[in-house]
Amino acid sequence: MTDPKAYPWPKVMDRLSRTYGRGDWRVPYLRTHAEDPFQVLIGTILSQRTRDEATDVASARLFARYPDAGSLAIASPSELEPLIRGTGFYHTKARVLPKCARAILERFAGEVPNDLGRLMTLPGVGPKTANCVVVFGYGLPGMPVDTHVHRIANRLGVVRTDTPEETEVALRRIVPERFWLPLNPVLVQHGQNLCRPIHPKCPECPIVEFCATGIALREGRRPPRPADAPARRRPAVARRRGPGRPARGR
Ligand code: SF4
Structure with a gap:
């Protein structure tokens, strides 16, 4: 495995940012990307097991009628289902979203928490969603790991993990904190364009x-991890999720 301490993160960030026209990744993230924490939270729950386009459509429909915790808390699942149809597990999400909104009102006085510990006590919120709120809602250091980040980190050879949850733990240990905020958006874009799941x-x-992986393929060697194999999820991790709770990751 690549020595994580010697890994050239600045060069990687420079090149990917330039390739995808993302500007200077060193500019403080919150200055240009701050979003409403409530809508980041609900939008990320909607994105679970859902393509980005379907998430965007469902989010726009939902927030047009339920823009905050107060309005969403009193919505019924039957009112929500037509708005979020098209996202994965939308029946389950239609039940979870009002519960999540009520928990924000009742336990956090209507303010979405800004730390992982409190965020993950909310219904429907796992590590990836909690990290997205920390990063995109509050501009604080977090490490959202979806399937793109998990796959690419393994292909780069900086981690050797089987699940996004393991990858989050490993990346927090080896990636200097100054890269945490801009890392997710640039890797997700890379995963959607060049470093796709297949080919x-x-x-x-x-x-x-x-x-x-790229070096091994270029030299005609077998990559350290099969380049085209989708990440495997271990049964033990699947069992740890509670019944009826949406799966994490896209
Ligand atoms: S696997 Fe290929 S496309 Fe993905 S980061 Fe490595 S060289 Fe780039």
Whole structure:
């Protein structure tokens, strides 16, 4: 495995940011990206097991009628289902969302918490959703790990993990904190474009020389982790999720 301490994160961030026209990743994230924490939270729950386009449509419909915790808390599942149909597990989400809104009102005086511990006590909120709120809602250091970040981190060779949850723990340990905020958006964009789940476009990749998989493929060697294999989820992790709770990750 690549030595995480020697990994050239600044070069990787520079090249990916330039490739995807994201501007300077060193600019403080909150200055240009702050979003409403409540809508980040609910939008991320909607995004679980859902394509981005469907999430955007459902979020726009939902927030047009229920823009805050007060309005969503008194919505019924039958009112919500037509608005969020098209997202994965929408029946379950239609029951979870009002519960989540009520918990914010009753336990946190209507303010979405800004730390992982309190966020993960809310219905429907797991590590990825909680980290998204911390990063995108509050501009604080967090490490949201979805399937793109999990897959790419393993392909780069900086972690060797089986689940996004394990990847989050590993990345928090090895990635310097100053990269946490901008890392997720740039890796997600890379995963949607060049480093796709199937057939990554390694010859076109701007960070191929920093990628254990890309280097191995270029040299005709077997990659350290099969390049096209989707991440496996271990049964023990699936069992830890409670019944009826939406799966995390997209
Ligand atoms: S070289 Fe290939 S596997 Fe590595 S990050 Fe680039 S596209 Fe992904």
